Amino acid sequence: MKYTRDPELIRKVLGKKVQFILGDMACVYGGILAGCSFFGGYPITPASEVAEGMARMLPRVKGTYMQMEDEIGSIAAVIGAAWGGAKSMTATSGPGFSLMMENYGYAVMTETPCVIVNVQRTGPSTGQPTLGAQGDMMQAKWGTHGDFEAIAFAPSTVQECIDFTLEAFNLAEKYRTPVCVMADGEIGHLRERVIIPDEKDLKLIERAPATIDKKKFIPFTNSQTRKSKVPDFPTFGTGYRTYVTGLTHNEKGFPATDKQKDHEKLVKRITSKISDDADKLVMVEEINLDDAEIAFVTYGATARPAESAMEMGRKKGIKIGLLRLKLAWPFPEKVIHKLAKEVDKIIVPEMNLGQIVHPVREYVNGECEVVSAPKIGGEMHLPNELFKYLEGK
């Protein structure tokens, strides 16, 4: 049975408007609200609850849940489902995210909308399965081979797990690209109060389907019906008879593997369709930055102790502010550069040995001091640990 989004049924299945739920479960809610009708996944801590939630809820809203044989198959099925006309997603953690890298690139190259939730845990390798980390932030950006632009959210609250998963679907559809929700084990396994947005408040972006004459349709070029570098989507079975390949392809979709110009044209289009909009895509929260001399630049679970440390600092008269990245990729280059001109020091706390601190340094470009505040091992920073950075220790 082909899926049609049924708002009433969705509300009935999701239940009460205000709930106290797990971050992982909130990702399920966000997906279902967005109209996700296919989930392919594989059990992995601390992301298993996303699959469990989907297994429980998707068949009730007439979507399809499949537990695949592994994470490679999960993302493959998710991409296949997108071409079959579904909004689709998967959820995983570090080791599974590594396995998904191959087809993450395939989704980029074939311009397939889909959502990957990564509830990060520590690594390398199997690491600490139940403990949270932020060690895959660079993998989301650089993990698959070749040149591409990533889009990745970083939720700091359970509410944001709903909101950002939903928004991830919107951006996936808008740009026809895989979008990551880079949660962390702390947020994934946190229970908080959430408010399920009303139907009238949802802003859903739907896929632009191919509509023009089949003979005139060109599948892999700027849209032929809108002013956009994102082509219209020829869903399989609609008669457009499209050939889709991960090989370098020409505008018609056919392999052009020995042609430098075709490759350059294709890859520049699929990267610039996102980077052209980088300024529009900025999603940050700014707290106490007006008079700040020091600023935390932070994201995900780490933003929470950073905010506490900021409050401790303010009480002691330290002019400290906070910039939280809701969307880590594309990186808010101009925001960081502007901030660097206004403050003396930027501190970047992360649950890794320093990842987002690198693009921060790149775009600070010497305008102020940049300090990395790393913590690994599956424990969050304590506010007083971060406060010490304010005292210059």
Next chain:
Amino acid sequence: MVEIKTAEELNKKYLREGMWPTIFCNGCGIGVVLEYTLWAIEELGWDMDKVVFASGIGCSSRLPGYINADGLHTTHGRAIAFATGIKAANPDLNVVIFTGDGDCSGIGGNHFIHAARRNIDLTVIMVNNFVYGMTGGQSSPTAPIGSVATTAPYGNIEHPFDICGIAKALGANYVARWPVSHPYQPIKSVKEGLQKKGFSLLEFLAPCPTAYGRRNKLGDIKKLWKWYDDNTILIEDYEKTMNYGNEKEKEEIKNKIQIGVFQDIEKSGFFEEYEKLMMMLQEKKTTGEKK
């Protein structure tokens, strides 16, 4: 509708002639598999707007590019998992997978096994040429013992993968193996496989003179094609000889590759069961979260 009588007419109707010439070498069996598939589709009268061809990586996985239909040329070994998603999103589509021995039984073995186990309504057409042809002739999981490849320069010492045997054991609804050297049984078999609800596997033994034959004293195209006649045996004949033949007769056929239909059953598939589950849940009308 024009009735198709010749291969030329068949090609005109189904292929993207603009994509010619194909990448296939002289004496290759992959094009033949394509022709058999198209004859079967023609006989079934399928609407090509509702057929999707998925494939992985390798020579045989290039086939969807030549067919005038929707095609998903995916990553190495993963086509069946992609196809599962396509079918899940739109069960009205007929999804056919072209794959090779390396793609399907090597790197994609896990996806193959689980799709067969779930009895997903897909048709997998696996072209088995005993070799990784596109990368220049490395030994594959189906390569016969003793066969020479660039990565088995002293002869292959690994036991070959019996892909039909495993599909049968997993309860796939339709399992058949044919050499490409004779058209009638394969076309009939492809037709049966395409029509079958649930998982169908068609394994084709296809010659690769360039990457396999040349290194195994079978570089001569005619000689290689004849090898399949000499080294295959119908399942029924094999069983008869093994049950009632004398030792000499048994010895003669014991290493031959069995061909024919290994399994033809009607077991319910994943999506049929899923549909039932959804109906049941709609009747119950329960909410998701426990109170």
